[in-house]
Amino acid sequence: MNRTSIIIITVLTMGHTAISQIINIPVDQPTIQAGIDAALDGDTVLVAENTYFENIDFKGKAITVASHFLLDGDTSHISRTIIDGSQPANPDTASVVLMISGEDTTSVLCGFTVTNGEKGTLLNLRSKSYEAGGGILVYQSGGLICDNSIVNNYLGGEVTSIGAGICVYGSSVLKVIIRNNQIQSNYCGGYDDRIGGGVCIIGGNLILECFLHLKTIPLFHFKSIPL
Numbered sequence: 001m002n003r004t005s006i007i008i009i010t011v012l013t014m015g016h017t018a019i020s021q022i023i024n025i026p027v028d029q030p031t032i033q034a035g036i037d038a039a040l041d042g043d044t045v046l047v048a049e050n051t052y053f054e055n056i057d058f059k060g061k062a063i064t065v066a067s068h069f070l071l072d073g074d075t076s077h078i079s080r081t082i083i084d085g086s087q088p089a090n091p092d093t094a095s096v097v098l099m100i101s102g103e104d105t106t107s108v109l110c111g112f113t114v115t116n117g118e119k120g121t122l123l124n125l126r127s128k129s130y131e132a133g134g135g136i137l138v139y140q141s142g143g144l145i146c147d148n149s150i151v152n153n154y155l156g157g158e159v160t161s162i163g164a165g166i167c168v169y170g171s172s173v174l175k176v177i178i179r180n181n182q183i184q185s186n187y188c189g190g191y192d193d194r195i196g197g198g199v200c201i202i203g204g205n206l207i208l209e210c211f212l213h214l215k216t217i218p219l220f221h222f223k224s225i226p227l
Contacts, residue, residue: 022046032056039063049080055088060101069111069147078111078149086116094119095137104142104174117153129159133167142174149182156189163200164188170203
C-alpha cells in the first residue's frame with residue numbers, strides 16, 4: 001500500500017512528530033473498511049467516486065473518512081460516492097456506518113450518500129430489543145457527521161425500530177455533531193414501536209445544525225431516558 005504523507009500536523013512532547021496520511025480508495029486499499037483498518041489516528045481515508053457495497057465501522061479511530069468533497073467542496077461528489085449497506089455480512093450489525101467504539105468528534109464522516117441500510121443494528125437495552133440506525137448508528141460514542149446525503153434507509157423487523165436515518169444512543173461525555181446533512185426518505189416500519197424515521201436521539205451530548213429535506217416516516221424524535 002502506498003500511504004501518501006500529506007502534512008505534519010502536530011509536535012508532541014519528547015520531540016516526536018505525528019504525520020497524518022491519506023489512504024486513497026480504491027488505489028491504496030480496495031474498500032473503505034480496508035482503508036479504515038489500515039489507518040492510524042489522524043489519517044484520512046479518501047474515497048473516489050463509486051458505489052461501495054459495504055457496512056463500515058470506525059473501530060474507535062480518530063480518522064476522517066471522506067469523499068473528494070473534502071478537497072474541493074463540489075457537492076456532486078456526494079451523490080456519486082455511495083456507501084450502500086444492502087449486503088451486510090452480519091444481519092444483526094447491518095447499519096451502513098457504525099461509531100460504537102468510543103469515537104469522538106475527531107472521527108469524521110464527510111461527503112457521502114449513505115443508503116440502503118435495511119435492518120440496522122440489534123441492540124438489547126434494559127431487557128428490550130431494538131433495531132437501531134439503519135443509515136448511521138452512534139452508540140455510547142461521539143463523532144462528526146457532516147455534508148452527507150442519508151437516504152432510503154429502512155428499519156422494519158419485529159422489534160422496536162429507532163432512527164432509520166441516524167440513531168444516536170448517547171454518551172453524556174462524548175459529543176456528536178450532525179451538520180449540514182440531507183436526510184430524506186428513511187422509514188421505520190415493522191410490527192412494534194417506530195421511533196424517528198429520520199433521526200432518533202436518546203440521551204447524549206449533541207449538536208444539530210442545518211438539516212435539509214427531512215422527509216421521513218416518522219420524522220424526528222428526541223427522547224431523554226436513563227441510559
